[in-house]
Amino acid sequence: MHLLSNILASKATLLLSRGTRTCDVAAELSTICALQGQVSRSRSRHSQELSWAKRDGSRNALVSTTTSLIINSVERSRMLSVKAFTEEQEALVVKSWNAMKKDAGELGMKFFLRVFEIAPSAQKLFSFLRGSDVSLEQNQKLKPHAKTVFVMTCESAVQLRKAGKVTVKDSSLKELGAVHFKYGVVPEHFDVVKFALLETIKDAVPEMWSPEMKNAWGEAYDKLVEAIQKEMKPSSGDS
Structure with missing residues (x-):
């Protein structure tokens, strides 16, 4: 599955489930594509297909069209990302993380707010957000959690090549896996988080950002x- 394709398809499904008109959903998805600069050279053909989907009013047609809309433009990125983590990639990650580290708390919040902007339903995955009448920006439990997740993700990236593997403690990985399993996290959720993470880093270090840095992160x-x-299984306490 392609990252932005998954994001667009998830967004379409979410909006349609809320009763949003199909034509309005299609318009919003087109705007997202334009803002992210992900529309491929075959845009005119896909735009025509999108207009057919709007007239057709079919949920499956719309989701299918949004998935194919940017498939060509992300294929190259996907192919590059399967290569082994190199010394050059490590240098890019370390350089950018050193620049971001002092603002980890602020960036962690921006990261999470971006996730919730793309996929508002993801808030239901966090017990301290469900039923809360406090804004996300003012939620005192979200702030430290966002920083912890952001720092853990970035530190794991920094250590990846030298360690040859993810360096998060086994106990933490097991806990993360169990929690993600418990709340029904699916691959599309990880895709949304990846998109939000890359956009957050891009905004944090615009002068350093490049296709190579994007691939490294x-x-x-x-x-x-x-x-x-690999650790997404019930915890011992759930059995």
Whole structure:
């Protein structure tokens, strides 16, 4: 599955489940594509397909179209991301993390707010957000959690090449895996988080950002997700 394709498909499904008109959903998805600069050279053909989906009013047609809309533009990124984590990638990650580290708390919040902006339903995965009448920005439990997750993700990326594996403690990985399993986290959720993470880093270090840096952080994140998914099973307390 392709990252932005998954995000668009998830967004379409969410909006449609809320009763949003199909034409309005299609318009919003087109805007997201334009803002992210992910529309491929075959945009005109896909735009025509999108207009057909709007007229058709079919949920499956719309989701299918949004998935194919940017498939060509992300294929190259996906192919690059499967390469082994290199010394050059490590240098890019270390350089950018050193620049971001002092603002980890603020960036962690931006990271999580971006996740919730893309997928508002993800808030239901956090017990301290369910039923809360406090804004996300003012939630005192979200702030430290966001910083912890952001720092853990970045530190794992920094250590990836030297360690040859994700360096999060086994106990933490088991806990992360069990929690993700308990709350029904699916691959599309990880895709949304990856997109939000890369956008947060891009905004934090715009002068350093490059396709190579994007691939480096993307590869590191994929390794962390792979490690978490291996531990996605019920905890001993749930059995």
